[in-house]
Amino acid sequence: MPLFGKKAPVEIEKRPDGLDRLPPGQYLTKKWPVLSYERTPKGIPPDWKLKITGKVEHPFSLTWEEFLALPRTILTSDFHCVTTWSRYDNTWEGVHIREILQRAKPLPEANFVMVHSWTGYTTNVPLKDLDDDDVLIALKHDGQDLEPDHGGPVRLIIPKLYAYKSAKWFDGLEFMERDRPGFWEQRGYHNRANPWEEERYW
Numbered sequence: 001m002p003l004f005g006k007k008a009p010v011e012i013e014k015r016p017d018g019l020d021r022l023p024p025g026q027y028l029t030k031k032w033p034v035l036s037y038e039r040t041p042k043g044i045p046p047d048w049k050l051k052i053t054g055k056v057e058h059p060f061s062l063t064w065e066e067f068l069a070l071p072r073t074i075l076t077s078d079f080h081c082v083t084t085w086s087r088y089d090n091t092w093e094g095v096h097i098r099e100i101l102q103r104a105k106p107l108p109e110a111n112f113v114m115v116h117s118w119t120g121y122t123t124n125v126p127l128k129d130l131d132d133d134d135v136l137i138a139l140k141h142d143g144q145d146l147e148p149d150h151g152g153p154v155r156l157i158i159p160k161l162y163a164y165k166s167a168k169w170f171d172g173l174e175f176m177e178r179d180r181p182g183f184w185e186q187r188g189y190h191n192r193a194n195p196w197e198e199e200r201y202w
Ligand SMILES: Nc1nc2c(c(=O)[nH]1)N[C@H]1C(S)=C(S)[C@@H](COP(=O)(O)O)O[C@H]1N2
Pocket: 032, 033, 034, 035, 036, 037, 038, 080, 081, 082, 117, 119, 121, 149, 150, 151, 163, 164, 165, 166, 167, 168, 169
């Protein structure tokens, strides 16, 4: 059969676990839209502290300078918004979540975590989803300081969940025994937010 006039079949990219790289119902964009409920804050509060509270052996807080002195990690991951856009190959630089977890030592009953922003935004995740290789407290994106609209100077990145779990303007983790819904989770967004299960809304 001549191939003339025929398109080569498009290979669907797979992840190492066999799932499609692009979750169901998502489309790809190379742009990076801004999605925020609140207005972009004017810079980081001068008294910003990272606050690690709740069910941990060692609650602590870090000033901005102390936080910036923690070891850095660079990771590349895909980003999936519940409103159906996805952006591949985002390179994030920041502090790995395990730098925080190993200092805090969550207690056995710490099943869930409330993620806090200094704007008042919150989002809840199971500790299992937070304590993972690809979770980063990001300070840079594709080599540039994180722009204020995208959560700069500091945001959380949890690539395997819809991005409403990746709080912009991040300032705290509250370890909890029982789950509690965060900002969007109280307003109709799915509590778990796994894109491959299309856990978008209740
Ligand atoms: N503080 C805060 N963080 C947030 C949001 C928000 O409204 N406020 N929106 C979430 C949603 S729904 C998405 S898709 C991503 C968008 O990140 P971006 O604006 O950098 O693309 O941020 C998440 N983190």
